[in-house]
Amino acid sequence: MAFNDLLQQVGGVGRFQRIQVTLVVLPLLLMASHNTLQNFTAAIPTHHCRPPANANLSQDGGLEGWLPRNRQGQPESCLRFTAPQRGPPSANGTGTNVTGATEPCVDGWIYDHSTFPATIVTEWDLVCSHRALRQLAQSLYMVGVLLGAMVFGNLADRLGRRKILILNYLQTAVSGTCAAFAPNFPTYCAFRLLSGMSLASIALNCMTLNVEWMPIHTRAYVGTLIGYVYSLGQFLLAGVAYAMPHWRHLQLLVSVPFFIFFIYSWFFIESARWYSSSGRLDLTLTALQKVARINGKQEEGAKLNKEVLQASLQKEMTTGKGQASALELVRCPSLRHLFLCLTMLWFATSFAYYGLVMDLQGFGVSIYLIQVIFGAVDLPAKLVCFLVINSLGRKAAQMASLLLAGICILINGVVPQDQTIVRTSLAVLGKGCLAASFNCIFLYTGELYPTMIRQTGLGMGSTMARVGSIVSPLVSMTAELYPSTPLFIYGAIPVAASAVTALLPETLGQPLPDTVQDLENRWSLTEKKHHVSAHRRKRKPSRQQREQQKQMVPLQASAPEKNGL
Numbered sequence: 350m351a352f353n354d355l356l357q358q359v360g361g362v363g364r365f366q367r368i369q370v371t372l373v374v375l376p377l378l379l380m381a382s383h384n385t386l387q388n389f390t391a392a393i394p395t396h397h398c399r400p401p402a403n404a405n406l407s408q409d410g411g412l413e414g415w416l417p418r419n420r421q422g423q424p425e426s427c428l429r430f431t432a433p434q435r436g437p438p439s440a441n442g443t444g445t446n447v448t449g450a451t452e453p454c455v456d457g458w459i460y461d462h463s464t465f466p467a468t469i470v471t472e473w474d475l476v477c478s479h480r481a482l483r484q485l486a487q488s489l490y491m492v493g494v495l496l497g498a499m500v501f502g503n504l505a506d507r508l509g510r511r512k513i514l515i516l517n518y519l520q521t522a523v524s525g526t527c528a529a530f531a532p533n534f535p536t537y538c539a540f541r542l543l544s545g546m547s548l549a550s551i552a553l554n555c556m557t558l559n560v561e562w563m564p565i566h567t568r569a570y571v572g573t574l575i576g577y578v579y580s581l582g583q584f585l586l587a588g589v590a591y592a593m594p595h596w597r598h599l600q601l602l603v604s605v606p607f608f609i610f611f612i613y614s615w616f617f618i619e620s621a622r623w624y625s626s627s628g629r630l631d632l633t634l635t636a637l638q639k640v641a642r643i644n645g646k647q648e649e650g651a652k653l654n655k656e657v658l659q660a661s662l663q664k665e666m667t668t669g670k671g672q673a674s675a676l677e678l679v680r681c682p683s684l685r686h687l688f689l690c691l692t693m694l695w696f697a698t699s700f701a702y703y704g705l706v707m708d709l710q711g712f713g714v715s716i717y718l719i720q721v722i723f724g725a726v727d728l729p730a731k732l733v734c735f736l737v738i739n740s741l742g743r744k745a746a747q748m749a750s751l752l753l754a755g756i757c758i759l760i761n762g763v764v765p766q767d768q769t770i771v772r773t774s775l776a777v778l779g780k781g782c783l784a785a786s787f788n789c790i791f792l793y794t795g796e797l798y799p800t801m802i803r804q805t806g807l808g809m810g811s812t813m814a815r816v817g818s819i820v821s822p823l824v825s826m827t828a829e830l831y832p833s834t835p836l837f838i839y840g841a842i843p844v845a846a847s848a849v850t851a852l853l854p855e856t857l858g859q860p861l862p863d864t865v866q867d868l869e870n871r872w873s874l875t876e877k878k879h880h881v882s883a884h885r886r887k888r889k890p891s892r893q894q895r896e897q898q899k900q901m902v903p904l905q906a907s908a909p910e911k912n913g914l
Contacts, residue, residue, distance in 0.1 A: 353860050355621075356564050358653075359637050360644025368643075369617060370559050370571060374578050376518065376610045377555060380548050381582030382589065382603040383525070385706070387487050388716060389586075390596035392468050395461040396476055397424040398454035417451055427454060427477035453477065468596045473534045482534065488819060489538045493545025495815035501550030502808015506801070509627075510558040511619040513550055518611035520547035525604025529597050544604075549815070552791075553807045560795045561620040561803075562640075565860055572792030573735040580731065580784065583724030587717050626800040626863055630655055677802055678809060683869050687797055688809065690852050694747065694790055695810040697846035700817030701754060702783040704824065704839040705776055723780055730781030731788050742857040743793040744850055750789060751847035754782035758840030762833040783843070796856040800863045 360366075400415040416424040428451040460471045470476060475483040505513040524543035531537035559571045586603075593599040621636040634653060641650025678688040706723060737746040757779035764772050790810070798806035827834040862868045 353565050355637060358649050359641035360646045361564050362567055363644030365640045365643040366562055369562065372613060373555050373559055373617070374575055376551060376607065377575060377578045378582040378585055379603050379606060380552060381579050382586040383544060383548050385586065386600070386603065388720065389590040390468055390599055391470055391483050391486060392465050392716065393470050393476065394465050394468070396426055396458045398428065399456045399459050401456055428452070466595050469534070469537065486538050486541060490541045490545040491815055491818050493542035494549040495812050497546030497549035498553065498808045498811035498815060500546070502553055502811070503805050505550070505554055505557070506805045509619050509623055510554045511617045514554045514558070514617065515611065515614045517547040517550045517554070518607050518614050521551065522604060522607035522611055525607065526601060529601035529604060549811055553811055556791050556795055557803055557807060558620055561622040561800070565858065568792065568796065569735065569738045572788060573731060575791065576731045576788035580724055580727035583727070584721060587720040587724065591717050622800050630658055634658055678806065681865055683865060684802070688806070690849050691794055691797070691810050692813045693846050693849045695813040696817040697751060697843045698783055698786045698790055699814035700821050701758060701839045701843045702780070702787070703818040703821040704835065705780050705783070722777060726777050726781035727784040730785045734785035734788055738789060742855045743789060743796065744853060744855045746789045747786065747793055748847045748850040750782045750786040751843040751850070754779045754786065755840045755844035755847065757782065758836055762836035762840065766832070793856065796861060797853065799865055799868050800861065
């Protein structure tokens, strides 16, 4: 509780907190754009084979003479006739000679540019036999997110949150801009991987830096604000993608602002809580006094000195810097318990989330409209989550969001395929619950791990989330066995994870733990409360026993009266 008292002394939620939280959260508007950017930059427009260069379309009966038709009467996307097929079309809309010899599109493709003037698909012909390369680009981005969570999460605990944020803003700006000018597909994938690494770290450090500068009673507000900013970013992406349909322009537009974020991030103040956990008392004092001046609490800041901090932050100062290692998550029993439980929560949330939103084009309506709908459902979902977090606690919010998401997905698995409105509504509701789960898990994880390993814990959690997002597309292949099999798997995992939440302690109104000892004290206190509660329940007399006691009272009172007679 000592550090929370120091924050209150230097202004609580003052001018500094409002300014820094705003500036740290602002880049998350564009992080949502990068995460789902390929829904637009890698969109697949309608396409068909290009006829041979020496073809005479006027004599061949037009382009139709070269294109075989599928069962719906539409031109095949990946085949053309080896020779033009002349004659009137058949009654069912297919070509007259559907049995004519065909060949792949050896001369390339003709694309419909009415909706998307240019995408990476049309520029590098990522269709037909090369269609898997489109998914490879997104998978490599997710691999970058995974690597970034692992690498930068640990570095932030060793070097500080501010330094890593500055580096990540610059890396995102440079790699994103270079991707917009990529001359070929491998170069594009390489820069997208680098962008994924830095964006993963930005998300983690944003939560940690803000939470460590805020008093206890405001942490839920910060977590909810971050979630809402990310949701607003989904709306922003729909508008920006509609205004900038060319993929290079869109890629550039969502990357260049990170140069601005890089410039102003130099004015961020490093977490004083991290300084104290690293044993740097002089820098802790400097940071707190600087915050006190910004908040108009110069006199309170002047009262602070090394002796006061030494007495208040005794536990943080005795914490060894070498403990901030990922190995501690499995070596220490209390941290291992947290790590295993939170790993399941992170994996389940991301696994089910990307199972629902993997391909927006599959809904059969405007891709921009679906993007807006998926962003809109987050607003009420996160508001309800915030109310539950603040009233019932993080544990209840996490459990309910995962359980409801899983139930929606499982019900979707038994709804007939032709009930498109019902299926889409359930998918949107499930997506909203999973968005709320993401909102809660970031805050919950940051409050459960001690300061000396908080960023590493968040990084490992985000790593497991990326594993879930990478595994999720593979599950869709099980649809070949039974169409609803993927939905049953996507729904069962979050339902199972919701039960794991019961094994975690509640953090509502609790101070952030700074050391492993603080964490173990919290565990022992929780177990003691459960033990006392169970003991009281055992000692509490049953209804029948209470009735017997009432009947025995007058008998005991009448005994001395009889003796007196």
